Each structure stands twice: as C-alpha cells, then as structure tokens.
Amino acid sequence: PEPSPQPDPCAPPLIKRAKRQCASVPAAVPASSKCDWEGPLGLLDQHLGECAYAPVPCPEACGAEVPRGQLQVHCTTCPKRRVKCDHCGCQLLASTLDKHVAEACPEVQVDCRGCGEPVVRRAQAEHEGAHCPEHPVDCPYAAQGCPKRPRRSRLKEHLADSAVLHAVLISRMLAKSRDEVLELRETVCALEEQSKELVRENKELQGQNKELAEKSKALHKQLKDLKKFPPCLITLEWAVENFCATVADGHKKFCSIKFQLLDYVLYLVVIVNDEMKGMNNEGYLSIGIYHESGGEVPIFLDGSSVTLQGETKDSDLTRVFPPDSCIYSKFEGTSIEEYVRIADLDPYLRDDQLQIVVRVRLHPSITLCTRWSS
Ligand SMILES: [Zn+2]
Numbered sequence: 001p002e003p004s005p006q007p008d009p010c011a012p013p014l015i016k017r018a019k020r021q022c023a024s025v026p027a028a029v030p031a032s033s034k035c036d037w038e039g040p041l042g043l044l045d046q047h048l049g050e051c052a053y054a055p056v057p058c059p060e061a062c063g064a065e066v067p068r069g070q071l072q073v074h075c076t077t078c079p080k081r082r083v084k085c086d087h088c089g090c091q092l093l094a095s096t097l098d099k100h101v102a103e104a105c106p107e108v109q110v111d112c113r114g115c116g117e118p119v120v121r122r123a124q125a126e127h128e129g130a131h132c133p134e135h136p137v138d139c140p141y142a143a144q145g146c147p148k149r150p151r152r153s154r155l156k157e158h159l160a161d162s163a164v165l166h167a168v169l170i171s172r173m174l175a176k177s178r179d180e181v182l183e184l185r186e187t188v189c190a191l192e193e194q195s196k197e198l199v200r201e202n203k204e205l206q207g208q209n210k211e212l213a214e215k216s217k218a219l220h221k222q223l224k225d226l227k228k229f230p231p232c233l234i235t236l237e238w239a240v241e242n243f244c245a246t247v248a249d250g251h252k253k254f255c256s257i258k259f260q261l262l263d264y265v266l267y268l269v270v271i272v273n274d275e276m277k278g279m280n281n282e283g284y285l286s287i288g289i290y291h292e293s294g295g296e297v298p299i300f301l302d303g304s305s306v307t308l309q310g311e312t313k314d315s316d317l318t319r320v321f322p323p324d325s326c327i328y329s330k331f332e333g334t335s336i337e338e339y340v341r342i343a344d345l346d347p348y349l350r351d352d353q354l355q356i357v358v359r360v361r362l363h364p365s366i367t368l369c370t371r372w373s374s
C-alpha cells in the first residue's frame, strides 16, 4: 500500500483525485488476501505496475501467470527453469533432468547390461570391449572362417572344443595362400619379362633418336650453307626482231646476246627447221641454249625453262629443257626441239617480233663448289 500523497496547492480539483480501490485479485488465493491499496486515480496505473497481487507471466515462458509477489517462489519450481546435473554438471531444463539421469548422463553409475557389475555409463562400451566376462567376442580364428562368437568367459572352452575345426580352417587357408603365392610368382615372372623387353625397346629407341639427332644436325648445317650460297639463277628476256622478214630473206638461225652465269658464258639460239629435209622436226621452231667455250654446264632442270610470250600471261608457252641437260652430261648446247610449229607461231608474233624469256638455274651443289673454289 502506498502512502497518500501530500496535498498540493497547485493540484487539480478534488473530484479528479477521487480515491479508487485496487482491483487486483490473485488467481489462486482467497478473496480475503486481495490487494487493499487505495489512492488517487492518477496513480492507479503506476500501482498496477508494482502491485504484489497483479498476475504476471512467468519469465521462463512456462505459460503460467503468477501474482507478482510470488514470482520468486514460482521460479524455484517452474518446469522451464534451468538446473545443473549433479553428476556431469551440464545445464538443462528441470523437466528433463530425471530422464537425463536415467537414460543419458555419461557420469551416472549403471549396472552392466551383460554381467550386472556397476559401471559408469560412458565406460560401458570400453568395459564390454575389454573386460565384461559376459560380452560376446570374436573367435581368434574368425579371419580363418570360424563364425562363433562365444562370451569372453567361455572363450577358452570354445578354443578347446573347436581345436579340430580351427586346424581344418588354418590348413584350408594355407592351401589358398600357397595357390595365391604361385599365381603371384607367375605374374612377377611375366612382368620381369615385359620389363626386360621394354628396356631393350628403350635402348633401340635411344639409338634411333641419336641417329635422327645427328641427321637433323647435318641437315641444319646443309641448310645454313645453302642460305649462305643461294643457287645461281638468271632470267633473260630476248626480243627477236623482224622475225618473218629475216626468215623470208633466207636466214634460219637467230642468236641472242651472251650472258654469264658463274664461269659459264651462255647464249640462246632460235632455229627454223624448214630446210632440214627428212628430219622429223621439219616445220618446227627449236630453241637451244649453248655454251660459248664448249664443255659441261650443270643446268638444274628444276627451275630452268624457256617461255614464248603470248598476248597475255595465260597464253604464254613454256617448255623445260630435256632431262639429258642435267649435271655431268657433256654440254656444248642443248635445245628444245619442236618447241612450236611454225604454222602456230601467230599468237606469239607482235610487230614481227618474238618475245622469249629464258630462266637458267645451275645445280646448287655446283654453285657451292664454284663459289668455294673461287
Ligand atoms: Zn494491488
């Protein structure tokens, strides 16, 4: 109960300060113990916030509503309160403590499921695995195939009773092992053989590899040399002027200017074969290449040719030298007989003029020798 406030000269009129009885009634107590607070209406809300009889919800949220004055007592019995297990020290809800101790607490002493001896719950598995005389254990010959699991206290008895069975199991396993060893030995032999073969092959490959490396080195050197001394090549353009007029005058042979390729002085010859009666090449134009001083000229067929130029590049007529003009054939001159029929010359004549392009390439090896010796 609150003391009545002191009269205040500035306070509002008395009618608004009318006394009011507290209506708080505790749920489970007789009406005689209800709150007897009386005070000004304005202080009622404040009183209700403190009234010992006013019902308030349990702070542990157990669902109960308890008079404020009895909260402390309720909290010592509330089923949602946290308590400490005396055995293991863990914190848990009071309502679950009994179950925890009876079924789960690792520090509680219990009777062994097998032998009934007292054992701390957390040590039960260890006790069964190492000590409990009533726990079933594997027979030492389980790996050999004995399916029995006697109680620990009966193991000696089992070993004595089953000695013959165990001996049979062991001999069976030994036989199997022997077969496996034989099989493994065969496999090892085969692998050794394969290994030897691989070593042999490897040696062979290494030899081949070395050979290839040497060849590659030699080729690289040759390539380097070739780059130092490029094959000797010349392209000569020759215009044979007044061709038809000259032929009509009775001249049948045209010679080009001389040109030099390394030590060789060469020139081209165009021959009109209309006079050589009885020859197969009658009526043809032949084009030859000659060496001024006679002797051999190593013309390289690959890259050497003679071209009669037509109106356009597509109508050009190109022929190569016959194969006997290659290296080491005695060379005083070689010609491409029957180069073109005289009757077919029209496309290559412009203003009575023949345009001839000759490409001569000397054999690369000769080129090198000549350059080295000069
Ligand atoms: Zn009250």
Ligand SMILES: [Zn+2]
Pocket (backbone or CB within 6 Å): 058, 059, 060, 061, 062, 063, 064, 074, 075, 078, 079, 080
């Ligand atoms: Zn509660």
Ligand SMILES: [Zn+2]
Pocket (backbone or CB within 6 Å): 085, 086, 087, 088, 089, 090, 100, 101, 105, 106, 107
């Ligand atoms: Zn516990």
Ligand SMILES: [Zn+2]
Pocket (backbone or CB within 6 Å): 112, 113, 114, 115, 116, 117, 127, 131, 132, 133, 134
């Ligand atoms: Zn036991």
Ligand SMILES: [Zn+2]
Pocket (backbone or CB within 6 Å): 139, 140, 141, 142, 146, 147, 148, 158, 162, 166
């Ligand atoms: Zn056994």
